[in-house]
Amino acid sequence: MMDWQAFTLTLRLAAVTTAILLAIAIPLAAVLVLGRGRWLAVLEAVATLPLVLPPTVLGFFLLVLLGPRTAFGRGIAALLGHPLAFSFAGLVVGSVIYSLPFAVQPLVAGFAAVDSSLLDAARLLGAGPSRVVFTVLIPLARRSLMAAAVLSFLHTVGEFGVVLMLGGDIPGATRTLSILLYNQVENFDYAAADRTAAVLLAFSLVALVAIYLGGRMRGRRHA
Numbered sequence: 001m002m003d004w005q006a007f008t009l010t011l012r013l014a015a016v017t018t019a020i021l022l023a024i025a026i027p028l029a030a031v032l033v034l035g036r037g038r039w040l041a042v043l044e045a046v047a048t049l050p051l052v053l054p055p056t057v058l059g060f061f062l063l064v065l066l067g068p069r070t071a072f073g074r075g076i077a078a079l080l081g082h083p084l085a086f087s088f089a090g091l092v093v094g095s096v097i098y099s100l101p102f103a104v105q106p107l108v109a110g111f112a113a114v115d116s117s118l119l120d121a122a123r124l125l126g127a128g129p130s131r132v133v134f135t136v137l138i139p140l141a142r143r144s145l146m147a148a149a150v151l152s153f154l155h156t157v158g159e160f161g162v163v164l165m166l167g168g169d170i171p172g173a174t175r176t177l178s179i180l181l182y183n184q185v186e187n188f189d190y191a192a193a194d195r196t197a198a199v200l201l202a203f204s205l206v207a208l209v210a211i212y213l214g215g216r217m218r219g220r221r222h223a
Contacts, residue, residue, distance in 0.1 A: 026145075050101055055098060086167055111141055167179075184196060
C-alpha cells in the first residue's frame with residue numbers, strides 16, 4: 001500500500017521549492033546573461049556548485065549551519081521557535097540550494113539564445129532591466145522557463161542525500177518518497193519498494209514527456 005503521507009509531503013516540498021527557485025533563478029539568470037564583469041564567473045560557479053558537490057556533503061554543511069552548533073542556527077531557532085534542521089522548512093532550504101543549478105542553467109541557456117537586437121531595441125524604447133526581463137526574455141524563453149520548473153520539481157522529488165542528512169526520517173515531517181524507498185529496501189520489503197520506485201519512475205517520465213511533447217508542438221506551430 002502506498003504511503004500517501006510521504007507522497008503528499010514530497011509533492012508539497014517539490015512545489016514550494018520550485019516556486020522559490022523560480023523567484024530566485026529568473027533574476028539570477030538575467031544578471032548572468034545581461035551583466036558585465038569578472039565577478040559574474042564567481043557568481044555562476046557558486047550557483048552551479050551544488051551540481052557537482054556530493055549531496056551528503058552539502059547536507060552535512062547545511063546540518064551544521066542550521067543546527068545549534070552555530071550562532072546562525074541558534075538565531076534561526078530563536079526566531080522560529082524551533083531549529084530548521086529536521087523540519088520541513090529545513091528541507092525547503094536544503095532543496096532550494098541543492099536544486100538551484102537545475103533552475104538557473106536552463107534559464108541562462110534560454111535567455112542567452114534571445115536575439116540581442118531585440119534587447120537593444122527594448123532598451124532604446126526606454127525599458128529598464130526588469131522590464132526587459134519580463135517583456136522580452138521570459139516570453140521568448142518560455143520553453144526554458146518550463147524546463148527549469150519541471151527539472152527543479154523532479155529533482156526535488158527524487159533527492160535523497162540532502163533530505164537524509166538535513167531532515168532525517170520523521171513521518172509526516174521529513175519522510176519523502178526517496179527516504180521511504182530507502183527504508184523499504186533496508187527492511188527487505190521489495191514489494192513495497194517496487195511500488196514506490198514505480199511511482200517515482202512514472203511521475204518523472206510523464207513530466208519529461210510533457211516537456212518534450214510541448215516543445216515539439218510549439219516548434220511545429222512556428223515552422
